[in-house]
Amino acid sequence: MAKRVIPDIVIGRLPVYLRALQFLIAEGRQITSSQELGDRLGISSAQIRKDLSHFGEFGKQGTGYDINFLHEQLRAILKVNSMWDVALVGAGNLGKAIADYGGFKGKGFVIKAIFDNKKDKIGKPMGIDNITVQPVAELGETIKSLGITVGIIATPAEEAQAIARTMVEAGVKAILNYAPITLTVPSNVRVQYIDPVVGLQRMTYYL
Amino acid sequence: MAKRVIPDIVIGRLPVYLRALQFLIAEGRQITSSQELGDRLGISSAQIRKDLSHFGEFGKQGTGYDINFLHEQLRAILKVNSMWDVALVGAGNLGKAIADYGGFKGKGFVIKAIFDNKKDKIGKPMGIDNITVQPVAELGETIKSLGITVGIIATPAEEAQAIARTMVEAGVKAILNYAPITLTVPSNVRVQYIDPVVGLQRMTYYL
DNA sequence: TAGATTGTTAATCGATTAACAATC
DNA sequence: TAGATTGTTAATCGATTAACAATC
Numbered sequence: 269m270a271k272r273v274i275p276d277i278v279i280g281r282l283p284v285y286l287r288a289l290q291f292l293i294a295e296g297r298q299i300t301s302s303q304e305l306g307d308r309l310g311i312s313s314a315q316i317r318k319d320l321s322h323f324g325e326f327g328k329q330g331t332g333y334d335i336n337f338l339h340e341q342l343r344a345i346l347k348v349n350s351m352w353d354v355a356l357v358g359a360g361n362l363g364k365a366i367a368d369y370g371g372f373k374g375k376g377f378v379i380k381a382i383f384d385n386k387k388d389k390i391g392k393p394m395g396i397d398n399i400t401v402q403p404v405a406e407l408g409e410t411i412k413s414l415g416i417t418v419g420i421i422a423t424p425a426e427e428a429q430a431i432a433r434t435m436v437e438a439g440v441k442a443i444l445n446y447a448p449i450t451l452t453v454p455s456n457v458r459v460q461y462i463d464p465v466v467g468l469q470r471m472t473y474y475l
Numbered sequence: 476m477a478k479r480v481i482p483d484i485v486i487g488r489l490p491v492y493l494r495a496l497q498f499l500i501a502e503g504r505q506i507t508s509s510q511e512l513g514d515r516l517g518i519s520s521a522q523i524r525k526d527l528s529h530f531g532e533f534g535k536q537g538t539g540y541d542i543n544f545l546h547e548q549l550r551a552i553l554k555v556n557s558m559w560d561v562a563l564v565g566a567g568n569l570g571k572a573i574a575d576y577g578g579f580k581g582k583g584f585v586i587k588a589i590f591d592n593k594k595d596k597i598g599k600p601m602g603i604d605n606i607t608v609q610p611v612a613e614l615g616e617t618i619k620s621l622g623i624t625v626g627i628i629a630t631p632a633e634e635a636q637a638i639a640r641t642m643v644e645a646g647v648k649a650i651l652n653y654a655p656i657t658l659t660v661p662s663n664v665r666v667q668y669i670d671p672v673v674g675l676q677r678m679t680y681y682l
Numbered sequence: 683t684a685g686a687t688t689g690t691t692a693a694t695c696g697a698t699t700a701a702c703a704a705t706c
Numbered sequence: 707t708a709g710a711t712t713g714t715t716a717a718t719c720g721a722t723t724a725a726c727a728a729t730c
Contacts, residue, residue: 279677279681280677282676282680283670283672283676284673287656287657287670287672291632291656308659310659345680346676346679346680347680347682348676348679352675352679352682354675361571361575361576362572364568364572365571365572366671368568369568369569369671371655371671371672372671372672375672375675376676376679377672377675417682418675418678418679418682420671441678441681441682442675442681442682444671444674444675444678448494448578449494449498450491450494450515450516450517452515452517458677458678458681460674460675460677460678461674462669462671462674463494464573464576464578464579464627464651464669465490465494465578465579465582465584466490466491466494467651467667467668468559468561468579468582468583468584468625469489469490469493469553469555469582469583470486470487470490470665470667471625471648471649471651471665471667472554472555472559472583472625472649473481473486473489473552473553473554474486474648474649474665475554475625475648475649
């Protein structure tokens with residue numbers, strides 16, 4: 269039975285379930301079970317069933333889950349069954365790798381604008397869609413005119429907070445932040461952090 | 476008082492505390508409080524005090540924490556007060572960005588070997604230290620001979636599991652995985668995942 | 683001293699797991 | 707039918723928070 273308020277931590281696991289389902293589809297599979305999914309992801313089958321139960325009943329007793337059906341349901345729940353336009357700020361090594369990454373398109377995201385302040389970047393085409401890099405000064409206006417709500421920050425730490433502020437003021441509600449700094453944003457704006465150093469330092473304690 | 480077993484989730488927050496302390500040091504500050512740290516990081520002061528209490532008593536009532544001292548303590552706890560040698564697999568766009576990234580050195584990590592299978596990469600120098608890219612076939616032997624315990628995977632998803640297996644067999648105990656796939660590794664090996672698509676999909680639900 | 687802030691306790695809150703009736 | 711697996715409940719487990727004595 270669908271519950272009213274879904275824990276953040278449950279939402280956080282759904283993209284991982286979605287990714288696993290895409291692999292099963294690629295393998296040509298039709299049906300899976302909470303047991304199989306759990307084994308693949310290293311979590312308990314009970315947790316998967318409980319997580320899914322927040323949104324509805326997607327399986328069949330004795331059989332399991334129709335992979336394509338569950339895949340579609342999760343895409344709809346996460347709202348990645350349509351395309352989100354994204355603004356990318358930072359066209360350095362990392363920004364270039366992000367812009368060149370082909371993995372966003374099939375997953376609900378398309379980079380529509382790229383910004384940097386370096387003279388040698390501005391005006392040049394970049395990424396898989398050959399988007400012309402704009403000066404950061406145009407960030408706010410472009411976000412507004414394109415109606416963009418998702419931003420990616422791939423700048424040095426020093427610039428990240430100001431970029432976030434500009435993004436938020438222009439209407440961005442979700443920020444993927446590669447800069448190694450905790451951003452301060454209004455509570456109605458979501459931020460996800462990607463910092464390889466933090467990832468590595470989370471493991472060395474155990475070595 | 477120092478406790479015997481530390482929750483994973485506590486360890487996971489320490490690198491973020493460490494990062495915040497580095498910013499305070501860069502600002503020339505001497506003393507901070509759990510309140511100030513919490514405000515900056517968007518978590519409660521109680522949580523910070525509780526987290527730190529697992530490892531000892533680092534503060535002074537009425538005063539707070541000596542920033543440099545706490546910074547040193549956290550570096551020691553996380554074992555990033557010395558340098559970890561890292562093997563990087565994948566010299567594509569992403570691998571190149573990682574190899575060129577200057578942020579690892581000051582945080583306890585140095586990339587010591589880079590691997591790829593592309594003919595046009597092998598034998599060429601790469602990254603800030605101009606490391607010669609080796610064929611992936613040499614991964615296991617190089618890890619063993621250099622005594623490397625930390626690996627970074629920046630390959631396509633299809634190759635990632637095999638790379639992880641080779642790394643683990645050669646002695647790697649911590650893997651930072653950029654490939655969009657859940658890895659299967661022995662329970663004494665730690666894995667941290669970085670997938671921008673997962674990050675983005677964790678936010679769209681709320682938009 | 684008076685004010686501030688720690689470290690810790692106990693209570694609260696939330697997440698995970700085990701178990702099983704329902705049922706395909 | 708017999709076997710399998712879901713969705714859900716209740717119990718367990720773990721994390722967070724509020725509060726405050728201790729004390730700098």
